[in-house]
Amino acid sequence: MRLPFTASLAALQSLVVVAHGHAGGSDSDHHVLLPVQLRAPTAEHFLPIVSNDTYDFGCRPIARPVTADGSSSRQYFELHALLTRDQIAHLSHEYRSTDVSLHEQTLTKRAATAPIGTGDRFQSGTVAPKGLGTQASGTTIASIMNLNEISSAVNGLVSVYKTVTTFTLPYKTFEGRTQFAAYVGAGTDTSKYHLYLSAAVHARERGGPDNLIYWISDLLSANKTGSGLTYGKKTYTNAQVKSVLAAGIVFFPVVNPDGVAYDQSSGSLWRKNRNTKSGSSGASVGVDINRNFDFLWNFPKYFASSASPASTSPSSQTFYGTAAQSEPETKNHVSVYDKFPKIRWFMDVHSAAGDILYSWGDDENQSTNTAMNFLSSTYDGKRGIVGDTAYKEYIPSADATNVKKVADATVAAMKAVGGRSYITQQAVGLYATSGATDDYAFSRYWSKSGQVNKVYGYTMEFGYSTNFYPTLTEFNQNILDTNAGFMDWALAAISVGLE
Template sequence: MSYLNFEEITTGIQLLATEYGDFCDLVTLPHTSVETRQVHALALGDTRGPDMKTVIYVGGVHAREWIPPDALVYLAADLLEARKGGTGLTYGEARITADEISQIFANMQLLILPCANPDGRVYSQEVDPDWRKNRVPNPMPDGGMCHGVDLNRNFDVAWDFRRTFAPNAVSASDDPCHKYIYVGPEAASEPETRNIVWLLDHYTGARWYLDIHSAVPAVFHNWGLDDIQTDTPEMNFLNPAHDGQRGIAGDTAYREFIEEADAAELLRLSQLMAKEIHKVRGDDYEVSAAFSLYATSGASDDYAYSRHHANQDKPKVLGFTMECGHDFQPEFNEAENVMREVSAALVKFAADVSTTAIA
């Protein structure tokens, strides 16, 4: 066995949609990648559609992180086989019963996008294993050419980091030749970013968003903008009075507001996933707000959560980032162990929230 390339990922989810058509649909995303690759997702559930209560799972935003796309393809296959066969799933000591599988499919929809950044994955697997961004050309004034935008700095939440953050306080760059963290020429400039925005726009029943990365290992949740606090609502990413203050760890000048109930639920669900991961083979994943790693602007999990705050007509979506495993591209036998950890966590997450009513 070896890591899947993008063609194999596409073929795999197409075959799943054909074989398990009673329980899933192939979703064609509206924007082809920079290099014109078509991107697909799978919608799993006994009933599918934009209004269904939905969890969105996304992988492959960063090209060099090879495990998440494979993990999400195998997760989809495991879930669909279990649903059709009326069985449960076991990953080490983590067990999901047949009743829990039936409950997930009956009560909600899982929207799985295995590889959000196809061009980057191709380039990482064929040219530069350390490649992180997409492959958009960035022409330079001297006639030269750089490539790529970090998709996880390209979402429309505090994207203009030079205005919104304190100097040198955030993991972001406006240098088009920065190999890792170039934010792009504007928010949501990249078609791969806009595909994820479309999922959140189109699936109005979405209430949870999980972006699967590697490798810390950790389960992070909102916010990544600054330390969180629950006492001062006006101290938030939309308030220009606090521009230039964000991103400094441990200070009191600025901390990002979060509703107390949201903070408690984000922590509960993150701990639930970490507990299931530990059951697989005893690995311990850190649980914390994403800011504990470093300050981020334009990240997908914060964007998902920010939408309701920026526009009250949009539903509230809780955002998580799982940083799975200990290496970007471990030997495949180790990658399979990490995939089992990811699967155990994501299935238990779905089983838990499948009983949650949504407004």
């Protein structure tokens, strides 16, 4: 149970639940997750709800300002969630007579979600995928790759272009799958690779691997034919393609294959991996890989008690696991930094919020007090509260400038495609996270006493809010948006510096 908002909230209004197309009520509906928008006059209104780790806020909770008719005046803040009918009923009761309202999203007006491919369109790794940036405008891809097709697609690139190299990662997943990643563009010397991208840490975020693989496909095709790339209204020259490849790209297209296999077969909006160590049925199965990295992982110790950057509960979507890097997927992700010691820029591809997040994610940034940092035990128990002065995370001002500059360039490119709007945001937004891929990437330099390369870490959340299963139109738009984003992210990174 959460405490309701206090009476200090002004302008009390009735809670409204707007339901569309749901008869609701049968027993079988109890675990079905329904997309809901919560609205409130300020983002702070959502803090008590976000602190409850039984609710599902997607990749990370994001409160977005909503403006009416494109004007600059802010109307309200919106928080997307996926809730069961019981949770909706509970919250509706809890927040009646407050400024917070719940609105169920209309599902009936949406087209069917994009299908998962059947069979293997890449014919056991003998046919290379073809991206949208090297094909005629209006060309579309007919389905999302199934798990087998993802590896077949990468093998297709290897066999057709000869310049892509795959490698096996050291740890097998809980269900015994062997994981792989690949590198391209800078030859055989692994110290020449400066860009690292990964996808499908969260299983249900469909299209992530496709976005990444089609982009690599475009780079290779354009490089070979001497052409440029076109994503909607955004174009790139062949010289830019060659420049991006020369930066050296490492890509890990499916970080969570057990979860993806389960999600693709069950359609259950599955997020975590499939480890049953802490729970063997229903929602208690699995660890959130994006809370399992070794960055302030033991959050009950490091964060303020009122912050909830992850969860100790196995049934939560943000369950942090049994130890930092307890999961094979996490260890494999980390092993890539050891194999490619000069990685400088990292991008983790998620959905679905429409933003680029930059460091840090544990608290607000500050560049004045070097002693106030994630390694200092002085601040244990104080981290993670946005808007206070007890703790803010240290980031050197030059780094703060760099990470923001590249995030802005990425978002500008994604908007320039002409499909939808994206925003940049510091990863903490209003709500802290612990153990995430992006913060881990950036923290390594300090936690390893400057003995490893500094890595700027980003999270891209493509697509539309809590819309993890895109329609076919959205799936194709996501490919265009993300691929332009990857291009300008890489170009801006090159401009800031790879060494």
